Amino acid sequence: MKGREGSLLWKTNMDQWLEQLPRDDFFREELLENQHDVKFLEDCFYKDLEFGTGGMRGEIGPGTNRMNIYTVRKAAKGLAQFIVEQGKEAMERGVVIAYDSRRMSPEFALEVAKTVGTYGVKAYIFKELQPTPLLSFAVRYLQAFAGVVITASHNPPEYNGFKVYGEDGAQLPPNAADKIIIYIRESGSELVKNVTNEEDLLRKGLLTYVGDIVEKAYLDALTSIQLNRDITKDLSIVFTPLHGTANKLVRAGLTAFGFENIKVVKEQELPDSDFSTVSLPNPEEHAAFEMAIRYGEEIQADILMATDPDADRLGVAVRNHTGEFTVLTGNQMGALLLHYLLMQKRNNGDLPSNGILIKTIVTSELGRAIASDFGIQTLDTLTGFKFIAEKIQEFENTGAYTFLFGYEESYGYLMSSFVRDKDAVQSAVLAAEVAAYYKAQNKSLYDGLMELYEEYGYYSESQRSITLKGKDGSEQIIQVLEEFRNTPPTIINGLQIVEVEDYKSSESNNILTGKKVPIKLPKSNVLKYKLEDDSWFCVRPSGTEPKCKFYFAVKDETLDGSREKLIGMEREVMKRVNSIIKN
Template sequence: MNITEEYNLWLQHTADNQELHQELVAMQNNKAQIEDAFYCELAFGTAGLRGVMGAGTNRMNSYIVARASQGVANYLKQKQTQPAVVIGYDSRNNSRKFAEITAEVFAANGIKVHIWPELMPVPTVSFATRYLKAAAGIMITASHNPAKYNGYKVYGADGCQITTEAANSILAEINKLDIFKDVKKADFQTALASQQISYIDDAVYNAFLKEVKQQSVLFGEEVQKDAAIVYTPLNGTGLKPVTQILAEAGYNNIKIVPEQKLPDGNFPTCPYPNPELAEALKLGIEYAKKNNADLLLATDPDCDRVGIAVRDEHDEYQILTGNQVGVLLLDYICSQRSKHHQLPEAAVMIKTVVTTAMAEQIAQSYGVRTINVLTGFKYIGEQIGLLEQKGKAGNYIFGFEESCGYLSGPYVRDKDGVNAAYLICEMYSYYSTQGVSILQKLAELYKKHGYSINLTCSYEFDGSTGLAKMQQIMNNLRQGVAELAGKKVISVLDYAGGINGLPAENMLQFTLEDKCSVIVRPSGTEPKLKTYIYAIGESKAQAEQIAEKLIASSKELLK
């Protein structure tokens, strides 16, 4: 079927959906719009679905969500006789609607549905899937993407994002379906009345918070908890769990950024609600300055990432990168566990390949083994699961990725912004009680392990030609690169063939002279090529200079 035929089919079958139908009618004489909406189907993979909301096969809409749910339902019924699912959703536009449509499809297929009664962070879906012994979990979210996006994230029974094998099997089921004829749907309220759909009880939420609290590594030590904290949920799901757990832990000097307090899928003050980015923290920093705060915390809309800024000796606010927060938390956890004889004999830290190499040095200094995995927290979750299968889940002490995702316990299998916010405040309070600032501690780690800079640069390739352009660039890079920023390329790792037992991934790692490196990979969720720059020097200034040259040199390669 060609694009025009597909468009006409949608025009014919969407009359009962006024909003989508009007959008289709409006693009009737715009070939470029029609092509962009229908030139492909929204890709389903280990991260589920993610895309711009709107009408068409290449968009997130109620028909795409319903068909995906039918595909997942068919897959689950092949695996279990009486499967159950957990469903959650964030603050994005249409998230609750998509969650209810998902529930209606599962209910119509005889699958028991447990759905959160209100918006919740993504880690609560991973947790509830395990806690309720469900066969799968579904989270409606597009994480930190701009407001026009939404997504459909799938977890397995282990609470981890689905494997490549499971994703391929689900996709095969989805592809069998006629989007307008083969999808079963029940009425949400009727299914709720018959208990085919049930709201998740508060006991599950409380059990989640209890697990987060147990991640404390104070082990009875008393610390000052009077730090002035400003928190912003960036109009997402973090407000309730983050403020509740901090208050229960004794952090009572907390102020919320008012414009970003309540859920709002339009993100009016933060067009790109990614706490990795300075623009996402801009309003929070302004509010922190007004209130003379010590620490700023920001969680993304689905509350699985945390960004922070800390006040320095000049009363300015420094934003810390995900790598910097990660090494600080890793060192804090290791040092506290060591001091209190709570470090497992075969302790394990897990990080992604693109995350700072400094973490491995810190882990090694405490006798902690590092496991490196591919980009994506699902691979960290997978490794926790493998440890659990061997009865060694307790050996896992921390995992993180450079994009502000952290987890310090095996109770969920995805990054957890509630856990991270809790530990960051505890770490801040601990060092403050010792008369040491976070920035001083970071400087101490650099002095001990070498000054390194990790930077991530993203380059967008939108539209129907974007994917082809990214593939062409990756192919060109595989032809060979002799040097970058005047530094000779010592070796190249091509992860497309699978390396060190890792699954295949379209990623290239260039190791350069002087322990520097550059990694290039297409994003798994957005039309972007990402470069990960690792520069090391004898001083901050030298490392920054090297990093700038590597960025400029890498950018030239991606044209």
């Protein structure tokens, strides 16, 4: 037999599931309903759902390559065995578990608690859905050994995920994740049935439900990031949690900062696993702001804010010079937050001489320019906030630098290290403060952004992505990376490529001089191309979605010139990408 039907491994895996699952299991019923869809079945079983450095994420459904209670148990078992290896103290400190508004999130969270409890590891689980940054805070506050959050962040409704955090409140570093991965791989079939029930775990003291004590402690810490308490709070705010977890904490945070004129988008206020009012619950997507913009026009709002389902990303929209609401990019909002933070700290006399900005390699260079103007150094990390958090911990241990601000272009910001992941709640309250600062001068955030461009140069950035699902899609993404790596472009938009950074080989190659220098970052399948005018573009596969992402960045003396450069570079690169996929 040839082709898909000739592959025996996925069929063997499927047959085991059909044989071992209970007759009334709805995942088993879904397999039977799709028994003639060979492509669907192969994709469910042709591999195990990948557990990477931050955990795993995938579509909900039956099979080894899907999110379901069985693959969640297998991952939780690996985590439990890792904790047991660390000893009795680690087991007693236990795991904090949070979950978002997605389908099966509460069920998956309980399965994690039941599985780790089976191995004698204590579990703390929130009584209701909570944001990811609160989970990060809770790990530190409760002095737990680890944390788990059930979320797929901003992915489509059919997805869910399992993210693991270390005792510092950050996503696991590679070494710890690698050990857990080994345990998972050696744990055998995911069809594990012998987990302890909830009642027994409660009776044994291995399961504790967490109330609002952690929320109150978080809100107390949140007030510490307020930089100017005298700024007018006469600011009209529209906020939408996009059916996710941020509603309570963002509103409480804004109130604590003194903001009273807060209008919540009612249609998107309550949790909804279908995210029924948006095509994608992602504040990076301008379409997610449609309802917020309608509210903003009705009440003449100064600022619109949206958070993703697990509340680690914040999107902001403000009026531009034509009076229309425009959604700021993550790079733009990050620059505004950074500049305001450094300015206020300098004015208050508490800008440390060893302060540092941490950003990712695909984040705008505008941040570096701003930080340099204030005498602050900038450090680049790989994409992923866990790498920023890793540096925060390192500098906390060594005292070499004082962390001031961390951000990535994908709408993730962090101002204070009581959380060790991007935090949309911190971001929302500071964004409101920055907007109030400009409003006191009869300006908008957009005016503030134009002032930054005028001072530091007109930076423009964009991101494009291609979604390629399934086995065939994974192979196409690999092909795109291989083509760019093996036959790299030399001229883009009439400009010569002068340097190629290959993070997989950890080597930067200067095309003009032939000089090669090592890249002192962990290996990653990422390529970055720098052009002769300091423009650049980057190619990387997503670590959490079936996507290949492309980042573009330019700088010019005018806004129009910058945008023209950006469009030209983006057009040429994507033309090449499309030709690779079609072949």
